[in-house]
Amino acid sequence: MTVRTRFAPSPTGFLHLGGARTALFAWAYARRFEGVFILRIEDTDLERSTPEAVQAIIDGMQWLGLHHDEGPFYQMQRMDRYREVVAQMLAAGTAYHCYCTPDEVEAMRERQRAAGEKPRYDGTWRPEPGKTLPAVPEGRKPVVRFRNPLDGEVTWEDAVKGPITIANREMDDLIIARPDGTPTYNFCVVVDDWDMKITHVIRGDDHVNNTPRQINILKALGATPPIYGHVPMILGADGEKLSKRHGAVSVMEYPAQGYLPEAMLNYLARLGWSHGDEEIFTMEQFCAWFDLGHLSKSPAQFNPEKLAWLNNHYIKAADNERLATLARPLLERDGADFDGAPPLPAVIALMKERAATVVELADAAMLFYRQPRPDAALLQQHLNDTVKPALADYAGRLRTVAWDRAALAAMLKEVLAAHKLKMPQLAMPLRLLLTGQLQTPSIDALVELFGRDTVLERLQRG
Known part of the structure; x- marks a missing residue:
């Protein structure tokens, strides 16, 4: 069996950290088993989906280096296929037309709530042996509902959460096509996973409630359901749902803030997954190690300090x-x-x-890369009569010293010894004259980089 995974975002907003982590896990699982990673754009929400969001998702994936093997596939380009499957299900009796209006469905749910029952579609138009269906309202276009089993249970071994069982009586008959014929989200996902031969679905645990419905539809189509793994959400450091103040922003804001993709990948990999005590690793190592069994069942917490620490590591490298x-x-x-x-x-x-x-x-x-503008008071404080002769001596020796860091460091020590000064007494005015600030790298490194002409010109100006 060839492992086939997918990342299937809805283009209703940017690619955020949670989506990026899901994509990373699905990509790594496919890479570990030399499988296929598919990018699918679930763009059936016409009111909220935008081309800008699609591009933001693709840009984010490219920045992270999570390259797909197939796709991107767009659900809106697969409408004919969805309608074909709906027609097959209607013919097979696994789906049926329902003429209830949204107001009528809401009224039946209100009655159920009032009676202390779980609100649900009551099966008014569900065909059953010996049942007489209502007269079809003139001019009303129906929805298509999936004929969910009434008895039994849906059980699957979730790769992250373990065994999950949902009674079929807890689910009503899901709408799979709207009155205008457009299919609904859960139905499109099922057909896509079936057609694309997806073997493993790795996604956020906000989809757990969709899974039993999708399994039942797949079984009705005669398809084998994939293995599901539902990853817990990412929380802020305070334990609250991740928001913009925690870092729930577009992944593409991170390069603008100066983060490297390898740091972000390393960080996301450790959000809810571990391999012993390993904290820093390459993506090649991660793909070799990654398995679904080591995904945490508990929510992960976003820690910006940890991300900054990792980013520093990768910047240095x-x-x-x-x-x-x-x-x-x-x-x-x-x-x-x-x-x-x-x-x-x-x-x-x-x-x-x-x-x-x-x-x-x-x-x-x-x-x-800017002209120094030392504060006059600071310069007066550090460039006093005790230091000026040493500074002049230093400048004179700069004209003939070998221009490398070791020689410059040795010459500076000679000047300090000759004038009986400590390092800060000469280093501080040198820093001010060369850069305009007191905090810099070491003087010998600074001087070496600036070059002889620039250093002599700035010291003379001071």
């Missing part, structure tokens, strides 16, 4: 040219002057150790 490509537009936006300045990849290599995001990295790198 990332290629400097790649990071420079990501950071340069941010520097240009802030007015960076690259003319005569150090190469950005070299600056990135120096600054990336402490950066949690590419945005932080670009902000830190900016000190190399």
